[in-house]
Amino acid sequence: MAAFFLPLxxxxxxxxxxxxxxxxxxxxxxxxxxxxxxxxxxSIEVARNPNYAPNGLAEYSRALVKxxxxxxGPMGGVAVNKGEVGALDATPFNGDREYLSPVEFGTxxxxxxxxxxxGSADVWVYSTETTPSDVGSRAIYHPSNSITAxxxxxxxxxxxxGDGSAAYGNVWRDTITIAGVSIFNASIETAVDVSxxxxxxxxxxxxFGLGFSLPSQITPPRSTVLSNMLPLLNSNLFTADLKYxxxxxxxxxxxxxxxxxxxxxxxxxxxxxxRYWEFNFTGFNVASSTxxxxxxxxxxxxxxxxxTIADTGTTLVLVDDDIVQHYYDRVPSAYYNETIAxxxxxxxxxxxxxxxxxxxxxxxxxxxVPGKFVNYTALPDSHxxxxxxxxxxxxxxxxxxxxxxxxxxxxxxxxxxxxxxIGFAPKALVA
Numbered sequence: 100m101a102a103f104f105l106p107l108x109x110x111x112x113x114x115x116x117x118x119x120x121x122x123x124x125x126x127x128x129x130x131x132x133x134x135x136x137x138x139x140x141x142s143i144e145v146a147r148n149p150n151y152a153p154n155g156l157a158e159y160s161r162a163l164v165k166x167x168x169x170x171x172g173p174m175g176g177v178a179v180n181k182g183e184v185g186a187l188d189a190t191p192f193n194g195d196r197e198y199l200s201p202v203e204f205g206t207x208x209x210x211x212x213x214x215x216x217x218g219s220a221d222v223w224v225y226s227t228e229t230t231p232s233d234v235g236s237r238a239i240y241h242p243s244n245s246i247t248a249x250x251x252x253x254x255x256x257x258x259x260x261g262d263g264s265a266a267y268g269n270v271w272r273d274t275i276t277i278a279g280v281s282i283f284n285a286s287i288e289t290a291v292d293v294s295x296x297x298x299x300x301x302x303x304x305x306x307f308g309l310g311f312s313l314p315s316q317i318t319p320p321r322s323t324v325l326s327n328m329l330p331l332l333n334s335n336l337f338t339a340d341l342k343y344x345x346x347x348x349x350x351x352x353x354x355x356x357x358x359x360x361x362x363x364x365x366x367x368x369x370x371x372x373x374r375y376w377e378f379n380f381t382g383f384n385v386a387s388s389t390x391x392x393x394x395x396x397x398x399x400x401x402x403x404x405x406x407t408i409a410d411t412g413t414t415l416v417l418v419d420d421d422i423v424q425h426y427y428d429r430v431p432s433a434y435y436n437e438t439i440a441x442x443x444x445x446x447x448x449x450x451x452x453x454x455x456x457x458x459x460x461x462x463x464x465x466x467x468v469p470g471k472f473v474n475y476t477a478l479p480d481s482h483x484x485x486x487x488x489x490x491x492x493x494x495x496x497x498x499x500x501x502x503x504x505x506x507x508x509x510x511x512x513x514x515x516x517x518x519x520x521i522g523f524a525p526k527a528l529v530a
Contacts, residue, residue, distance in 0.1 A: 205245025216412030224305035335517030413503030
């Protein structure tokens with residue numbers, strides 16, 4: 100068994116500015132330096148990829164496979180319970196990821212564009228060890244170019260999916276630098292082989308897992324990168340401020356009051372023995388998007404208790420069938436397309452209703468997802484852009500809901516590791 104080293108963390112005075120997404124690999128990983136927020140605080144900006152071409156059906160299949168739905172998704176393939184093993188995709192994904200962040204690996208640093216994912220716990224990358232046909236045009240990690248890289252003998256990681264696809268690889272110790280913070284002897288999982296059905300996204304070079312208390316998928320076990328960052332932060336928490344069709348920010352160790360409105364963050368406790376960011380939401384309603392429609396906002400609240408997971412690595416909102424039905428009952432001409440197993444509506448539909456969610460322990464506030472956020476994308480075979488797919492879809496029988504980026508764009512979110520809770524606050528939304 101390889102020796103175990105706890106990563107050391109050195110705080111610097113620098114942080115990343117926005118990466119510039121262009122047409123070359125060099126453009127994808129271009130990240131200049133900017134002022135750092137201060138010792139014990141890490142701030143990394145999240146770039147919205149302007150080349151992002153959303154593929155709703157692929158995103159839906161990806162979410163079902165990731166979280167273990169028991170039926171084939173709209174793009175095919177049988178999903179299994181693999182949410183805990185990472186965010187590798189087991190279905191084709193033609194659109195590029197919407198939010199990506201620069202992270203540096205090794206010494207001297209190699210800049211890769213990563214997907215920050217609260218639904219997994221591993222840091223994995225494409226590398227020189229990856230089968231060349233799986234690499235494509237993305238930037239990759241070169242362990243041989245890093246003077247601090249050390250391969251961990253007899254250590255590996257492996258993921259399998261119910262449709263027969265798989266990914267596996269080796270484990271290295273090396274320095275990871277995120278927003279000017281250097282984490283020494285961190286575990287980096289390098290993909291050796293990836294099934295052809297797994298996503299080929301030339302912008303994304305890997306996943307940076309931020310799961311609550313999930314173990315990494317390394318054998319023998321090793322501590323996660325997030326767990327080794329926390330002791331050096333001012334507070335054992337991080338925040339996400341994703342934006343609708345704009346850039347956002349992740350902040351570690353600090354809550355920036357400028358990123359939300361009002362004086363209150365509304366917290367709800369995580370479930371007992373939670374591994375993901377798991378909690379309950381306790382009510383919802385579907386209200387008119389018309390400003391000042393207080394009557395619509397106050398009526399028809401449905402109260403119960405639904406287990407849910409906040410996941411920055413999933414785009415859509417997946418909830419129970421009766422909730423989905425209730426939402427689209429308020430959308431004129433909406434219908435369930437049985438052929439592709441998604442809810443659709445005419446793209447010309449104006450003023451989709453807002454979706455409001457209440458949470459355990461929160462009695463005077465509910466999160467509002469504006470209707471325009473739910474109008475996700477035109478279907479890929481709708482060449483005249485006449486039929487759109489909604490961003491709220493069925494969880495396909497899963498025993499929990501998933502609140503992905505459609506929801507997280509609408510709120511300021513605090514992932515409080517030390518307090519074992521998650522917090523939401525209203526914020527100014529992009530018009």
